[in-house]
Amino acid sequence: MTDTADRAPPTIGKRIELTLRALVLGCLLAVIFTAANTYLGLKVGLTFASAIPAAVISMAVLRLFKDSTIWENMTVQTVASVGGAMSAIIFVLPGLVMVGWWLEFPFWPC
Template sequence: MTDNNAATPKPGGKRLELTLRSLVLGCLLAVVFTAANTYLGLLVGLTFASAIPAAVISMAILRVFRTSTIWENMTVQTVASVGGAMSSIIFVLPGLVMIGWWLEFPFWQSVAICILGGILGVTFSIPLRRALVTNGGLPYPEGVAAAEVLKVGSRGAEQTESAVRENKSGLWIVVAGAVVSAGYSLLVAGRVFAGEAAKFIKLPAALGGGATGMGFGMQFALLGAGHLIGLTVGLAQLFGLILAWGIAVPLLTSPDTVTWLTAHGIP
């Protein structure tokens, strides 16, 4: 039988929201998602939103406690979703090196930038919340989806047995995927399998005489990222791949282009 009152505070009672277990679990998930986002961002140049996966994991774990509430799950997913935001620093710091402002990565200066950036983000979110969220009329599809996931999966009147089973199976899928991915990475590190393969070719003179390449990498992290970003973003990346390696690189490496660039003093 479903406990319909677990997520609703009794009159005069105390609502469980900011608890030690929610903070600890949220911080652990934030560390995991930040590390995953940082690695994936440096590898393929994109990060994924962690609010919904964090909500699913949170509900599956906190269901062990009979007193867990939807507000605790909301706290966990809010803290864990910081992983997607903080990992964006991987695009800022390399940009400072690329434009010549930095020649190295000073550790404490980088830490200070991250801390100040986080404080500014939280500070600006307070006055801008009413303008952008409350009265903005924006759909925020990820936020709406995370709210629906929390409502149907947390303890309370709106939870369903199918959602409970789905949360449990989702947690086991996450654990099994992590174990399989770690095992495969160990096998690749031990050179049992080839992690990636690349082939560079020179085009015939009829096609400009340029060069291009083709690479293939097998990583479970990329499979997971592809599942999270969806078909639309995946097709956009495929179009960018074709545009870069099928058109731009052959044109820029053709002898005629190299000769023209050299004649105009462009390295």
């Protein structure tokens, strides 16, 4: 049996989640996934879940920094997946027009 107390990681007690680089990377991925989801939704009629690709991409990018943590990766994934999910508005707005709740929408502004 081995003693794991002397092999504790050096970041114990230092849980850094919210950093500037996590927010910038998350917002960048959110913009990319929102644009891709909106285009795909309007062109094909379906969207994709952006949480798993955001997690994989953020792991690859954050690996370039030596002091990055898994909690920072979680922040990037959360920001990117929420931003990618915002593209679902492409299904709500046409639905409101179809049911007649938003008939005053200016389709062809003069």
